[in-house]
Amino acid sequence: MITRLTCPICDQELPVDLDSESSIFPFCSTRCKQVDLHRWFSGEYMVTERLTPEKLASELMEQDEDMSEFDA
Numbered sequence: 001m002i003t004r005l006t007c008p009i010c011d012q013e014l015p016v017d018l019d020s021e022s023s024i025f026p027f028c029s030t031r032c033k034q035v036d037l038h039r040w041f042s043g044e045y046m047v048t049e050r051l052t053p054e055k056l057a058s059e060l061m062e063q064d065e066d067m068s069e070f071d072a
Contacts, residue, residue, distance in 0.1 A: 009035050 004013045007028035014028050027033040039045050 007032050 004016075005026065006013055007026070009027060009032035012028050014026070018025060018028070024030055024033050027036065
């Protein structure tokens with residue numbers, strides 16, 4: 001059985017007509033999108049891992065390798 005995606009804020013199922021091209025995706029509403037943005041601005045969400053030049057280069061190399069698998 002295929003389960004529908006849910007909103008990361010309120011856990012409601014996303015509307016059937018909502019797709020990845022929507023301005024509110026992956027949220028179910030503008031309100032949930034704004035709640036998420038507020039959480040970033042207020043510091044509830046944060047990236048805690050330090051990003052060094054070596055780590056960035058490694059991540060980019062892995063991403064390139066992953067993308068090349070799709071080209072084959």
